[in-house]
Amino acid sequence: MIKNQSSLWSANEAYRKNSRLEKFCQNLEKKGLFKKTSNFKYLWKWSINNPESFWSEVWDFTKIKGIKKGKVIKKNKVFYKNIFFPNSKINYAENLLVKKNEQTAIHFLSESGLEKKISWKKLYENVCKFSYYLKKINLKEKDRVAAYVPNSIETITSFLAASKNGLIWSSCSPDFGADGVIDRFSQIKPKILITCEYYFYNGNKINILEKIPKILKKIKSIKKVIVFPYESRFEKKINPKYLDFYSIIKKSKIDKNFKKFNFNHPLYILYSSGTTGIPKCITHGAGNVLIEHNKEFSLHCNVSNNDKIFYYTTTGWMMWNWLVGGLSSGASLYLYDGSPTYPSKDNLMKFCSKEKINLFGVSAKYIDFLKKENLNFNNLDLSNLKTITSTGSPLVKESFEFVYKNIKKDVHLASISGGTDVVGCLVLGNIFSDVHAGEIQGESLGIDVDVFDQKGKSISKNDKGELVVKKPFPTMPIKFWNDNNDKKFKKAYFLKYKNTWHHGDFIQRTDNGGFVILGRSDATLNPGGVRIGTAEIYRQVENINFIRESLVVGQNWNDDVRIILFVVLNIKNKLEKNDIDLIKKNIRKNCSPKHVPHKIIQVAEIPRTKSGKIVELAVKKAIHGEKIDNLQALANPNSLVFFKKLYEKKIINE
Numbered sequence: 319m320i321k322n323q324s325s326l327w328s329a330n331e332a333y334r335k336n337s338r339l340e341k342f343c344q345n346l347e348k349k350g351l352f353k354k355t356s357n358f359k360y361l362w363k364w365s366i367n368n369p370e371s372f373w374s375e376v377w378d379f380t381k382i383k384g385i386k387k388g389k390v391i392k393k394n395k396v397f398y399k400n401i402f403f404p405n406s407k408i409n410y411a412e413n414l415l416v417k418k419n420e421q422t423a424i425h426f427l428s429e430s431g432l433e434k435k436i437s438w439k440k441l442y443e444n445v446c447k448f449s450y451y452l453k454k455i456n457l458k459e460k461d462r463v464a465a466y467v468p469n470s471i472e473t474i475t476s477f478l479a480a481s482k483n484g485l486i487w488s489s490c491s492p493d494f495g496a497d498g499v500i501d502r503f504s505q506i507k508p509k510i511l512i513t514c515e516y517y518f519y520n521g522n523k524i525n526i527l528e529k530i531p532k533i534l535k536k537i538k539s540i541k542k543v544i545v546f547p548y549e550s551r552f553e554k555k556i557n558p559k560y561l562d563f564y565s566i567i568k569k570s571k572i573d574k575n576f577k578k579f580n581f582n583h584p585l586y587i588l589y590s591s592g593t594t595g596i597p598k599c600i601t602h603g604a605g606n607v608l609i610e611h612n613k614e615f616s617l618h619c620n621v622s623n624n625d626k627i628f629y630y631t632t633t634g635w636m637m638w639n640w641l642v643g644g645l646s647s648g649a650s651l652y653l654y655d656g657s658p659t660y661p662s663k664d665n666l667m668k669f670c671s672k673e674k675i676n677l678f679g680v681s682a683k684y685i686d687f688l689k690k691e692n693l694n695f696n697n698l699d700l701s702n703l704k705t706i707t708s709t710g711s712p713l714v715k716e717s718f719e720f721v722y723k724n725i726k727k728d729v730h731l732a733s734i735s736g737g738t739d740v741v742g743c744l745v746l747g748n749i750f751s752d753v754h755a756g757e758i759q760g761e762s763l764g765i766d767v768d769v770f771d772q773k774g775k776s777i778s779k780n781d782k783g784e785l786v787v788k789k790p791f792p793t794m795p796i797k798f799w800n801d802n803n804d805k806k807f808k809k810a811y812f813l814k815y816k817n818t819w820h821h822g823d824f825i826q827r828t829d830n831g832g833f834v835i836l837g838r839s840d841a842t843l844n845p846g847g848v849r850i851g852t853a854e855i856y857r858q859v860e861n862i863n864f865i866r867e868s869l870v871v872g873q874n875w876n877d878d879v880r881i882i883l884f885v886v887l888n889i890k891n892k893l894e895k896n897d898i899d900l901i902k903k904n905i906r907k908n909c910s911p912k913h914v915p916h917k918i919i920q921v922a923e924i925p926r927t928k929s930g931k932i933v934e935l936a937v938k939k940a941i942h943g944e945k946i947d948n949l950q951a952l953a954n955p956n957s958l959v960f961f962k963k964l965y966e967k968k969i970i971n972e
Contacts, residue, residue, distance in 0.1 A: 429656025498950030
């Protein structure tokens, strides 16, 4: 419901009373741990001041299966050496396979129109059969399983089978080229590779198998390649050296043994997406991930048994790992593979309507796209849609307003932020707080989030600073793979502030108790010594109707920094002087004269990572003539040629 002009949504009394968060608070009150209130800040403060009680209660409330024993936190003076549930044991797969009935566990839809479903019972059986095979070929605990795969039922089946056996999973989306896959998997030396014959994107059928020989030539540790068909059967006979996933399933026994591993047993390896050297191999623990995702789905997203979760993601983005964790809530997962705007711009919303989705997750850029296209979905039946989550980049005020005007008036729109480093959220939504345009509602329960100035002092609301975490939390990575003496790990998170997690986001508190992400800290602009977040400029620029998207960087100039803005046009062919004047006027009026770019340059394309994030640092390096590493992290590396030429021809130095 619309509460008032400053609030776009607040949960009505009935919704709040029946929520999982309310029930959690009631449990705490019954145990004498916490006096029940609907004040979220009060609850969050209790959770960070009483971490042992909080995380123990999350375990019980979300019904984690395992052996809960001993202390909750083994404390250490060194931040990242604190260990959660050091004496406890779980099996990750067991905690996700919560049902064995004929209800749909996973529903897959391809842009090609292909649909596949699997029941909870069949998913359980296939996981148990594939895990039997993995044991049969003598894969040992902590051996690595690599997957070069689309977002499919078979992918999730393979992942759960690997985790059931204590193996370490790692996946890349098939939109990565062979070199990008090699850069990642070669570091972890996997024993097997799981892949698919092809996938679809934007109307094109793209062969995956043709890239496999190059990968095998470079990664000698891979002894077996297992292939599953994109459709129900292989289009052509696969290479006889490769194994058929479903033949393995057919011939295997059902292994019902779910061995319990240490709570911190490594579950999967994710990869940093930046362009500053080879990707970092970020290793996460099974129990750590399980309890955090259980908390987020249950207490922040209000996901219940039999809900339907649909998140648009690829297997190379941490939101895939997050989505899979939703099975632990007893919810069904809905997967979409392909372009979000093919064969029509409203694909995803139609899927939400048809399948009666309860939680729908997308990138902020997708919502911005719908707004630019001025699409209206009030004619769709979205009565079951309770929550929309948005991540990947800041969701601007106007996009919030668009959702409530053009998608659904009574929906919890939760902007969320965290990342690969924590495979979850540091700041996100909750149903006790109102939704305000352009703001993330609040902190993640149990995580001591703060905003620091450059000297490491906590700053008040409306001041801008660095997003930090002051106390240990479960989804800290357990390590970086092949990182001697934790050198890379410490450099990534603990170099800026002593014994405090530095996340790398430039952030601002609001009067409403929420947050606004202003961009990455390493992309922060400093003209005249004034720190400016790039998101402040993006908001003003991308509201102009003839601009599709933009990218802003700081250029070193005369012992200072000047702002350079690049724009991709939407409905015009050429950027005219009056267009430039309008952009500058808009920024000056709504930000400040310090925010106004020195140069505004039209470009055909902006470089992005595979997960869709713009890469300001790569462009900044290009216009300074610096080397750019890890180009394989980019979805469109050729786009950087234009920026390099600006430097080479000294166009940018005028």
